[in-house]
Amino acid sequence: MNDLGELDRPGTPAGPGAADVPSEKALGSATAAPTASPALEPAADREPSVKQEPAADRKPPSPRRGAADPVKALMHRHRELCERAVDPLEIAAGLEAHGITERTAARFRHRDVFSLAEEMYARVTRDGDAPASPAPVAPRARADWVLLTLLPGALCAAAVTAAHLTHGRSRLFAVAAGILAVGLALRAALRRGPLSRTDHTAPGGSTLWISWLVAYSLLGNGLLHSAVTGGPDGLPTGTADGPWPLTAAPALALALACAPAAWIAHLFTARGRRRLAASRGLEDFAAAVRPLLLGTVVLFLGALAALLALCAALLDEPAGYAEALALGALLFIARLLTTHGFVYAPAVVLTATATVQAAALATVFIARLPGLGFLGTPVETLVTLWGAGSVPTLACGAAALVLLVHATRKLTRASAHAPPARSR
Numbered sequence: 001m002n003d004l005g006e007l008d009r010p011g012t013p014a015g016p017g018a019a020d021v022p023s024e025k026a027l028g029s030a031t032a033a034p035t036a037s038p039a040l041e042p043a044a045d046r047e048p049s050v051k052q053e054p055a056a057d058r059k060p061p062s063p064r065r066g067a068a069d070p071v072k073a074l075m076h077r078h079r080e081l082c083e084r085a086v087d088p089l090e091i092a093a094g095l096e097a098h099g100i101t102e103r104t105a106a107r108f109r110h111r112d113v114f115s116l117a118e119e120m121y122a123r124v125t126r127d128g129d130a131p132a133s134p135a136p137v138a139p140r141a142r143a144d145w146v147l148l149t150l151l152p153g154a155l156c157a158a159a160v161t162a163a164h165l166t167h168g169r170s171r172l173f174a175v176a177a178g179i180l181a182v183g184l185a186l187r188a189a190l191r192r193g194p195l196s197r198t199d200h201t202a203p204g205g206s207t208l209w210i211s212w213l214v215a216y217s218l219l220g221n222g223l224l225h226s227a228v229t230g231g232p233d234g235l236p237t238g239t240a241d242g243p244w245p246l247t248a249a250p251a252l253a254l255a256l257a258c259a260p261a262a263w264i265a266h267l268f269t270a271r272g273r274r275r276l277a278a279s280r281g282l283e284d285f286a287a288a289v290r291p292l293l294l295g296t297v298v299l300f301l302g303a304l305a306a307l308l309a310l311c312a313a314l315l316d317e318p319a320g321y322a323e324a325l326a327l328g329a330l331l332f333i334a335r336l337l338t339t340h341g342f343v344y345a346p347a348v349v350l351t352a353t354a355t356v357q358a359a360a361l362a363t364v365f366i367a368r369l370p371g372l373g374f375l376g377t378p379v380e381t382l383v384t385l386w387g388a389g390s391v392p393t394l395a396c397g398a399a400a401l402v403l404l405v406h407a408t409r410k411l412t413r414a415s416a417h418a419p420p421a422r423s424r
Contacts, residue, residue: 070108093276093414145193149262151185156255160248160315172235175246182255183211189258194266195335197343206338209350210331216357216392217327218251219244221320225388227364228380249317250324253307254331260303261332265339268296272417286412293411297333297404304328323389326396333403340416345406353399360391 081094092113105113159178166174187207189195222245226232234243275288304325312319330353334346360379367376382390410416 074108090276093417096413096415145189145196145262148185148189148192149195149259152182152189152258153252153256155181155185156252160252163246163248179215186210186255186258189262190335194262194269195258195339197338197341206334206343206347206350209347209354212354213327213331213350213357213392213396214251214254216354217254217320217323218248219246220357220361220392221245221247221323221388224361224364224379224383224391227361228376228383228388247317247320249308249311249315250320250327252315253304253311253319253324254328256307256311257300257304257328260307261300261335264296264300264303264332265336268292268336269339269417272411276414276417285414289412289417290408293336293407296336297329300332301325301329320389323393323396326393326400330396330400330403333400333407337403337407337410340411342406342410342416345410346403349399349403353395356395357392360395 078091078094078098082091095113100113155178159175159182162174162178163171190207223232226244232244271292272289275285275292305321308319308321308324311317330350334350337343337346363375364379367373367380379391382394
């Protein structure tokens with residue numbers, strides 16, 4: 001019976017010859033026996049597999065490559081920014097200016113750029129005796145740029161007055177001299193003050209396209225209307241009832257609007273830097289600056305509309321609100337972007353807008369060639385339905401809308417309002 005009981009146990013070999021085949025457990029025990037029983041060997045014959053070094057000579061293990069501190073490396077890369085910063089938001093603005101996004105911050109195990117900046121601000125070593133840097137503030141208004149922003153409007157008013165008081169060839173000379181003087185004054189106004197670039201360089205190639213757009217508002221509509229009706233029959237005489245009509249009210253209002261544009265841009269810069277000093281996060285700052293930007297644009301358009309009404313009443317001309325407001329919005333938003341360091345997009349949009357207006361004029365004249373009449377059909381249809389001002393209104397309005405969308409993305413960043421010396 002004992003033998004039968006042994007056969008019922010699990011793992012007991014069953015069947016003839018099974019007792020001669022060792023089980024896997026037995027094989028494993030037999031294989032591990034020589035190494036698992038060091039006590040069977042003489043102690044003197046055993047040599048340790050790893051030599052034991054004295055504690056003093058033992059070297060600490062080198063850190064693994066994956067265990068390096070990436071935030072420390074980032075702080076070393078932006079050491080000057082971290083040392084000069086007065087709060088984490090200033091570091092966040094600098095990181096944002098260097099192209100570090102929230103996706104990059106996620107690689108540093110942070111939810112956003114501001115959280116990463118908070119850690120960098122907390123870990124940076126500062127000299128306790130060094131005075132803290134003042135909060136960023138907008139520069140104060142100076143007498144020189146106040147006069148420069150008033151100069152284009154004053155010279156344009158003088159040129160329009162001279163055009164109304166002179167006749168014949170003297171009028172042409174007065175208008176030409178006035179256009180040249182206003183252009184030079186506009187260039188000077190764009191070099192200094194709130195309408196100048198942050199690096200205080202020349203206004204750049206966009207000044208040419210700004211001059212073209214303003215000149216089109218002065219002469220373009222009259223030329224386009226004359227071209228659609230078979231003209232022009234002669235050169236412009238500088239009057240609104242000539243063969244090439246001149247519309248001086250929108251141009252005069254835009255020239256006078258340089259002064260309120262400068263003040264409103266200065267107000268936007270001051271309020272933006274004040275929000276920068278008070279905010280505690282990039283999202284909070286963007287949410288605070290976005291309505292400020294839209295309010296700034298609306299405020300300028302209100303000032304321009306009042307100037308248009310005044311100039312139209314004084315000159316007894318149509319104000320052309322739609323065209324002038326679209327052009328004014330385009331120029332103002334482009335200048336806001338330029339003054340905060342975003343130069344490429346305004347230059348591209350202004351170039352495209354001027355090209356569209358020039359192409360609209362060119363197609364009307366090219367359509368007079370045999371077999372090319374279809375080229376002028378779109379422009380002639382617009383002029384017939386909505387007048388000659390519809391072409392610049394649509395071109396400038398679409399361009400202003402594109403730049404406004406671009407500005408709501410760029411000018412709501414903290415890096416756009418930080419002083420250049422600290423964000424670079």
